[in-house]
Amino acid sequence: xxxxxxxxxxxxxxxxxxxxxxxxxxxxxxxxxxxxxxxxxxxxxxxxxxxxxxxxxxxxxxxxxxxxxxxxxxxxxxxxxxxxxxxxxxxxxxxxxxxxxxxxxxxxxxxxxxxxxxxxxxxxxxxxxxxxxxxxxxxxxxxxxxxxxxxxxxxxxxxxxxxxxxxxxxxxxxxxxxxxxxxxxxxxxxxxxxxxxxxxxxxxxxxxxxxxxxxxxxxxxxxxxxxxxxxxxxxxxxxxxxxxxxxxxxxxxxxxxxxxxxxxxxxxxxxxxxxxxxxxxxxxxxxxxxxxxxxxxxxxxxxxxxxxxxxxxxxxxxxxxxxxxxxxxxxxxxxxxxxxxxxxxxxxxxxxxxxxxxxxxxxxxxxxxxxxxxxxxxxxxxxxxxxxxxxxxxxxxxxxxxxxxxxxxxxxxxxxxxxxxxxxxxxxxxxxxxxxxxxxxxxxxxxxxxxxxxxxxxxxxxxxxxxxxxxxxxxxxxxxxxxxxxxxxxxxxxxxxxxxxxxxxxxxxxxxxxxxxxxxxxxxxxxxxxxxxxxxxxxxxxxxxxxxxxxxxxxxxxxxxxxxxxxxxxxxxxxxxxxxxxxxxxxxxxxxxxxxxxxxxxxxxxxxxxxxxxxxxxxxxxxxxxxxxxxxxxxxxxxxxxxxxxxxxxxxxxxxxxxxxxxxxxxxxxxxxxxxxxxxxxxxxxxxxxxxxxxxxxxxxxxxxxxxxxxxxxxxxxxxxxxxxxxxxxxxxxxxxxxxxxxxxxxxxxxxxxxxxxxxx
Ligand code: C2E
Ligand code: CA
Ligand code: CA
Numbered sequence: 001x002x003x004x005x006x007x008x009x010x011x012x013x014x015x016x017x018x019x020x021x022x023x024x025x026x027x028x029x030x031x032x033x034x035x036x037x038x039x040x041x042x043x044x045x046x047x048x049x050x051x052x053x054x055x056x057x058x059x060x061x062x063x064x065x066x067x068x069x070x071x072x073x074x075x076x077x078x079x080x081x082x083x084x085x086x087x088x089x090x091x092x093x094x095x096x097x098x099x100x101x102x103x104x105x106x107x108x109x110x111x112x113x114x115x116x117x118x119x120x121x122x123x124x125x126x127x128x129x130x131x132x133x134x135x136x137x138x139x140x141x142x143x144x145x146x147x148x149x150x151x152x153x154x155x156x157x158x159x160x161x162x163x164x165x166x167x168x169x170x171x172x173x174x175x176x177x178x179x180x181x182x183x184x185x186x187x188x189x190x191x192x193x194x195x196x197x198x199x200x201x202x203x204x205x206x207x208x209x210x211x212x213x214x215x216x217x218x219x220x221x222x223x224x225x226x227x228x229x230x231x232x233x234x235x236x237x238x239x240x241x242x243x244x245x246x247x248x249x250x251x252x253x254x255x256x257x258x259x260x261x262x263x264x265x266x267x268x269x270x271x272x273x274x275x276x277x278x279x280x281x282x283x284x285x286x287x288x289x290x291x292x293x294x295x296x297x298x299x300x301x302x303x304x305x306x307x308x309x310x311x312x313x314x315x316x317x318x319x320x321x322x323x324x325x326x327x328x329x330x331x332x333x334x335x336x337x338x339x340x341x342x343x344x345x346x347x348x349x350x351x352x353x354x355x356x357x358x359x360x361x362x363x364x365x366x367x368x369x370x371x372x373x374x375x376x377x378x379x380x381x382x383x384x385x386x387x388x389x390x391x392x393x394x395x396x397x398x399x400x401x402x403x404x405x406x407x408x409x410x411x412x413x414x415x416x417x418x419x420x421x422x423x424x425x426x427x428x429x430x431x432x433x434x435x436x437x438x439x440x441x442x443x444x445x446x447x448x449x450x451x452x453x454x455x456x457x458x459x460x461x462x463x464x465x466x467x468x469x470x471x472x473x474x475x476x477x478x479x480x481x482x483x484x485x486x487x488x489x490x491x492x493x494x495x496x497x498x499x500x501x502x503x504x505x506x507x508x509x510x511x512x513x514x515x516x517x518x519x520x521x522x523x524x525x526x527x528x529x530x531x532x533x534x535x536x537x538x539x540x541x542x543x544x545x546x547x548x549x550x551x552x553x554x555x556x557x558x559x560x561x562x563x564x565x566x567x568x569x570x571x572x573x574x575x576x577x578x579x580x581x582x583x584x585x586x587x588x589x590x591x592x593x594x595x596x597x598x599x600x601x602x603x604x605x606x607x608x609x610x611x612x613x614x615x616x617x618x619x620x621x622x623x624x625x626x627x628x629x630x631x632x633x634x635x636x637x638x639x640x641x642x643x644x645x646x647x648x649x650x651x652x653x654x655x656x657x658x659x660x661x662x663x664x665x666x667x668x669x670x671x672x673x674x675x676x677x678x679x680x681x682x683x684x685x686x687x688x689x690x691x692x693x694x695x696x697x698x699x700x701x702x703x704x705x706x707x708x709x710x711x712x713x714x715x716x717x718x719x720x721x722x723x724x725x726x727x728x729x730x731x732x733x734x735x736x737x738x739x740x741x742x743x744x745x746x747x748x749x750x751x752x753x754x755x756x757x758x759x760x761x
Contacts, residue, residue, distance in 0.1 A: 015309055019302045026298055030291030037284045044276030052237065052272055053255050059231050064184040064195050065164035067221050070106040071182075071199035074098060075217040076175060080201050081209045084113055089121050091129060099124025102219060109194075110220035112136055113201070116213035118147055142187050143196055143218055145261065149183035150198040150216060157185050158260040176207040181214070185260040186223070193223040193242060193257075193265040223265075232270065240270040251277075326402040328380055329387040334409075337401035341411055341460040345453055348413075357453040358420040360410045361467040362427060365445045365479040367406030370437070372592065373629060378437050379405070385435050386444070393430050409467070414452075424448050424482035445480035447471055456485050469493045476551065500556045502538065503549055507561055512536050514569045515731035518740055519583075519702060519722045522715075527744050529615070529722065531583040532570040533731045534562075550587065559589040564599055571607040573734050574614065577741065583615045583645065588622045591629070597636045604640070611641030615666060619647050623658050631662065638663070645702075650686065659693055667694050669720070671705025677714050684718070691719040 074080060074097060083090040083097070094113065102108040103124060112132065113122035120136035123129065136143075149155050161184040171180055184197040197219045203209040221227070223242060232240030244266045246254035251274055254267040324336035332340065344357045364386060371379035383406060390400055390408065399411040410427065414420050427448055435442045449471025451457070456466040470485040472493060477483070506512055512534060519529040534546045553559045567584055574582045590596055604611055616637060622630050638644055645666035646658065650673045659667065667690060673683045687703075694701045703715040706725030715723055729740055 015306060019306065022298065022302065026295060030295060033291060034284065034288055037279060037287050041276035041279035041284060044279065045272065045274050048275050049253050049255070049272050052235070052253070052270065053268070055235050056231070056237070056240065056255075056268055056270075059235055060186060061160055062163055063221075063227075063231065064186065064197065065161040067106070067108070067195050067197040067219055068161055068164045068182055068184045068199060070102065070108070071197055071217050071219055072171075072180075074101060075199040075201045076171075076180060076204040077201075078203045078205045078209055081203045084122070084201060085115070085215045089113065091122065094122050095124065095129055098122070098217070099129060100127075103127060107221065107226075108219040109222045110135070110139070110218075112143075112218035114147065114216040114218060116215060118144075118151070118216070121215070139189055139220065142189050143198070143220075146183045146185050146187070146196045146198045147216060147218070149185075150181045150200065151213075152181065156261070157187075158262075160184050160186065160260060175202055175204060178202050178207050178210060186265075187259045187261060188263050188265060189220055189222075193259065195219075195221040195223065197221070237270045240268065243267050243269045329384055329402050331387055331408075332399060332401040334401065334403045337399060337403070337409055337411065338460045338464060340399050341463065344411065344413055345458060345460060345463070348453060349458065354415075356414050356416070356420070356455070357463070358410075358412045358414050358423060359451050359453075359463050359467045360412070360420075360423060360427065360482075361403075361449045361464075361471040362408040362410065362431075363447045363449075363471055363475060364406035364408075364431075365447055365475075368592070370442060371405075374438065374440065374442075378440075382435060382437050382442060382444070385437065386431065389430055389433075389435075390427070393426060417452075420450060420452060420484075424450055428482060447474040447479045448482035449474055449485065450482060451485040466490070472555075476555065496552055496555075499544070499549060499552050500558070503536070503553055503556070503558060503562075506536060506538075507558060507565060512562075512565065513733065514566060514573065515733055516573075516582075516737050517724060517731035518729050518737075518744070519724045520728050520744075522721050522723060525744070527580065527741055529581040529583060530577070530737065531617070531724065531731075532566065532573070532585070534566060534585075535731075554587055554589045559587050560593050563587055563590040567599065568603055568607075571603050571609050571614070574609065575607065576734065577737060580737075580741075581613055581615055581643070583617050585617045585647065586622070588619065588630075591622055591633055596633060597640065600637065600642065601640065612643060615643040615645050617645045617647040617668065619651075620649075620658060623662065634662065645700075648704075649690065650683075656689065656693060659690070659697070659699075663697070664699055666700040666702060666722075668702040668704050668724075671725075674703050674705050674711055674715065674725070675707075677711065687715075687718050687720070695719065695721075 079093075079097070083093040098113065099111050099122075102111050104127075109125070111122075111124040112120050112135070114136075115121045120132035123132035123135040125135055145157060149157065161182075164182070164184070172178065180202050181200040182198060184195065186193060187196050188194075189196060199217045199219075200214040201217055202214050225241070228240050228242050229238075232238055242257060242265065243254075246252075246267045246269050251271050252269060253272045254269050257265045257268045259265050324333060324339075325331065326333045341357070341359060348355060348357055364382070367379065367382070370382055383402070386408065387400070387402065390410075394400055394410065395412070397413060401409045401411070403409055410423065412420070412423055414423070428446060431444055431446045435444055449467045449469065451463050451466035451470060453463055457463045466485040469489050470483045473489050474481050474483040483489075513536075514532045515535050516530040516532055518527040519531065520526070521528050534550065536544045536546070536549055538544050550559075550562075553562050563586065570582050570584045574580070586596075600611075603609075604614075618634070622634070634644060643665040645668055646664045647668045648670045649667050650670040669687060669690060673687060676683050677687070691701050700721045701719070702722040702724055703711075703720045704724050706712050706715060706723045706727045708727055711725070712723055712727055732740055
């Protein structure tokens with residue numbers, strides 16, 4: 001029980017640990033999955049933004065290269081040298097070929113020409129030539145940086161126009177060795193972003209035209225909305241803008257944008273492609289939901305598992321308890337009892353003290369009758385009542401167990417022999433008080449068999465066997481008593497067992513015989529009746545008396561078969577002596593079988609037998625046990641025409657009440673009375689009373705076991721009607737009966753005297 005609980009607890013702990021492990025693992029896995037997906041989405045977006053940003057930068061770079069390219073188409077030109085750098089600027093030519101061309105064809109918003117000393121000599125702004133000096137003054141501080149770079153100063157600005165730069169050696173070749181100079185940048189011009197591009201004006205066909213430092217062509221291309229739109233279209237970012245201020249909101253990205261000298265130009269703004277959007281917007285919530293669902297599912301499953309395992313543990317404990325306990329009383333069963341007994345015995349061996357372990361096997365006498373007459377429910381209630389009464393009478397260390405229908409056992413560790421006697425006394429006393437079962441008072445006695453360790457054995461098997469034998473002995477000695485095991489009992493029981501086995505075989509092999517003993521009529525000395533008596537000639541033991549093997553047959557459950565055999569045989573034999581009444585002994589056990597009257601009916605028909613020729617002898621026990629039932633069976637038997645005798649009168653309760661209660665046809669006074677007739681007056685008085693009562697009721701009175709002439713005479717004098725005993729004849733085999741009858745017929749003439757030859761046989 002305790003072990004079962006501990007086991008269940010341990011199991012629960014294991015489960016709790018496992019559950020926690022699964023829970024934590026799942027939670028970690030779930031969180032990791034969410035983080036990974038979120039990071040993948042975010043990083044895809046971030047990478048896209050960086051890439052888009054890079055593309056924008058590249059496009060701007062290319063745009064600067066393009067402006068340089070546009071400039072190049074008119075700056076590297078022999079005509080430009082002649083029209084611009086020969087002392088006086090040919091303004092008409094410059095308007096057409098430079099100002100108008102660049103602003104109209106390429107949308108350069110401001111066009112300047114600087115001379116070899118970087119002084120402005122020409123300016124074209126807003127579709128018209130303007131005063132070069134004044135106009136240039138407005139933008140000089142910014143443009144001067146680019147001009148300086150174009151003149152060969154160390155670069156201070158972020159480098160641009162790599163695409164254009166790549167063609168440097170090719171240009172030099174084209175220009176016949178002249179090394180053209182340029183510089184292009186993105187800068188804040190008058191507070192607004194613009195591409196500022198400076199290109200040296202050199203001859204393209206005749207290098208010799210160039211003398212000294214070249215003039216410079218300066219272009220300003222405003223980075224306005226149109227500029228950005230064109231840029232964006234090329235990059236598939238249609239909403240690319242340059243804005244003064246902004247903030248990242250969802251798909252709209254703001255990236256700070258600075259001029260090549262580091263000054264802030266505001267922000268680049270565009271809608272990014274956001275390739276991670278699907279991940280973040282759809283997959284991430286799905287994953288989160290999945291993780292949540294999986295978590296919930298696991299939680300439910302774990303809870304179910306836990307509940308199932310709890311139920312299992314409980315059921316297991318229950319099953320273990322059930323397997324060790326009796327379902328009716330909840331007492332330990334035989335298995336549990338023997339286990340505990342073994343534990344006690346082991347302790348006894350270990351401690352080697354003077355204690356003893358006592359086992360008392362208790363059997364409720366005639367419990368079967370309660371079951372048979374009052375029903376199984378009443379039987380169960382009686383068993384429970386017995387258990388309930390015994391429990392409080394036992395000590396806290398005593399063990400009370402129930403083995404079977406009406407079998408109990410007590411285990412007690414006693415200090416001395418007195419204690420074990422006190423135990424059996426207490427048990428007998430406790431059970432001798434009446435029980436109340438279903439409103440009826442039931443008187444109970446108990447047979448108790450006791451065995452003790454170490455005297456009677458050291459193992460639970462030995463001890464249980466010894467207690468069983470003692471119980472068996474107590475029962476066979478008339479029940480309602482306690483017996484302590486002793487070695488002779490074992491031998492006796494062993495012998496009984498052996499006889500039981502052999503008797504079983506004898507019944508099957510028809511190795512039994514029926515003898516007949518005549519009853520002599522006192523009136524005329526004739527034989528009117530004979531009693532059938534069982535004989536068993538054992539191949540090794542010789543003749544075994546029925547007083548030995550009949551009780552064994554009764555205990556072993558062989559009586560129904562044996563009894564039926566006797567009845568059948570007696571019925572068959574009776575046909576040989578048509579004038580004789582045949583007496584057949586019936587065991588009380590035969591009454592417990594419902595089919596007794598049915599058997600008699602069947603056999604009488606089979607042997608075409610007149611029932612009145614058969615007399616059944618029963619003992620008081622039949623009337624004592626299960627009164628109602630047995631009595632009604634007796635009634636049935638009589639109603640069928642059979643006769644009934646009360647056998648062994650005077651041995652048991654000898655209550656005259658039975659004679660009055662039930663109509664017997666014959667009373668057989670036991671041999672004990674016949675033998676003691678000379679010594680005891682009391683016997684004489686009783687026989688007289690029985691004879692008077694019996695004759696008054698019209699019964700035959702038989703004296704059994706008449707061995708001497710004196711006894712025969714005394715019985716005759718007392719008024720007995722029939723005599724039976726060795727004095728007249730011993731029981732003889734069936735084929736000798738005719739001889740006995742003949743001898744009697746010859747020897748007697750109205751007198752009940754035994755013929756001498758028969759007496760001798
Ligand atoms: P019981 O029914 O009282 O049978 C009479 C017994 O007394 C017989 O013993 C018989 O041999 C014996 N007897 C007869 N005359 C004398 C005598 O002058 N002196 C002495 N000492 N004994 C005498 P048996 O045959 O040994 O049977 C013993 C008992 O066994 C019977 O007692 C009866 O109770 C039982 N028994 C015998 N045959 C059967 C049977 O077929 N069925 C049943 N149920 N019981 C039987
Ligand atoms: Ca008899
Ligand atoms: Ca008898």
